[in-house]
Amino acid sequence: MSPPTQVAGRYVIERRLGAGGMSTVFRANDTVLERPVAVKLLAEHLADDEAFVARFRREALSAARLQHPNIVQVFDSGQDPESGRHYIVMEYVDGPSCADLLRERRELDVDQTVRAIRDACHGLDYAHRAGVIHRDVKPGNLLQAAETWITKLADFGIAKAAEQTRITQVGSILGTAAYLSPEQARGDEAGPASDIYSLGVCAYQFLTGRLPHEYASLTELALKQQQDPVTPIREYRPEVPPALDQAVRLSLDPDPGHRYASALDMADALEAGLHDESTDVTRQLTQEETYEATRALDDTAATRAMAATRVVPAGEAATPARPPAAPQERRAPREDARRASRRRWGTFLALLAVLAAIAVVVVALSSTSGGGGGVDAPNSNDLEQQIQQLRDFIQEQTR
Secondary structure: OOOOOEEOOOEEEEEEEEEOOOEEEEEEEEOOOOEEEEEEEEOHHHHHOHHHHHHHHHHHHHHHOOOOOOEOOEEEEEEOOOOOOEEEEEEOOOOOEHHHHHHHHOOOOHHHHHHHHHHHHHHHHHHHHOOOOOOOOOHHHEEEOOOOOOEEEOOHHHHHHHHHHHHOOHHHHHOOHHHOOHHHHOOOOOOHHHHHHHHHHHHHHHHHOOOOOOOOOHHHHHHHHHHOOOOOHHHOOOOOOHHHHHHHHHOOOOOHHHOOOOHHHHHHHHHHHHOOOOOHHHHHHHHHHHHHHHHHHHOOHHHHHHHHOOOOOOOOOOOOOOOOOOOOOOOOOOHHHHHHHHHHHHHHHHHHHHHHHHHHHHHHHHHHOOOOOOOOOOOHHHHHHHHHHHHHHHHHHOO
16 A cells, blocks of 8 residues: 555655665655654554554653654654554654665764764663663664764654564564664663663774674574674774774673663763773773683683693692682672673583593593503592592582
8 A cells, every 4th residue: 555645634745765664754744834854654564463553652652752962853643544554753854874874885984983873872861861762773773964964863762662573573673683782682671781782783883884793693693792702893994093992892792781881971982982092981891891801711610620630640649730829809890790690601611621621531541551651541549539629629619
């Protein structure tokens, strides 16, 4: 069915601006206030989903209360009596989306990237303080005004209403899944940190022309988000200041508690990073990141178990290898939030330690019992003693 030529008796449709799986956006003229507007018409098949329509109406009302220079204003919403189509009327932004810019150039200028993300951060911070989470931050929802180049966030009204529908439609989510935070991909409730992650993906893509994680399926993306470190931006674009590179990647931590506490903190960090400077927040997050990495290396059970299971030649006293001294304990600001994560890895690392120890014993036995080596094979009492030491070590590390 063709779209209506007029909506709600006052919005005259002029031309189509874009379309997606759930809606189509048109440029229209508000004949009452005599101004251009953008009218989003929901797809016809969604009109039969009463739960979706109810969610959509609630979220449209929430979005309409947001009035900020970096947020596309929602003016009106409802159901057109003639066509039956549900609609949202929004501020018309005469300029391209960041997705349009990426299609044209592949990368954005460093200055332009920082300005766009900074503006989006200010809009998100305002929305978050009002209790509204966007949930769908992506280049297509970052609109730039042609004359001022101010960036405005669009689609607050439809984001949450569409969440359940989008997740059940794998084909429609695959293209934008890269902008979803790991916690959203797991099905957890989105929060301010989720929007910060999504905006970080945008910043990374604007600067490098690629996503932080390339993927062919949602499963592959989820695994990479959790396991693969993000490649530094400077490896693709050396002219990016190191502090800006670090500031962007701090927003991409898989743990929400390790990202910026607010979008405003992220905006300040990017502004400082543009001049290769750090803020107190970025220094703190970087220090915590380094601290955790050092702890992980020092506490790797597999490495320490290898040292503890040195095969002792016959006749030599079996002395347990002394584990390296632990660094002086320092309570990181978010240490409590990390404890659960470290405990989950404890058992896994212990299993790796067992496998490593067994491999060492097998290699030692094969190398010393083959003849001609001049070293006697360890006797069974030595091996039993070392295995018991290994068990004691694993129990200690996984308490």
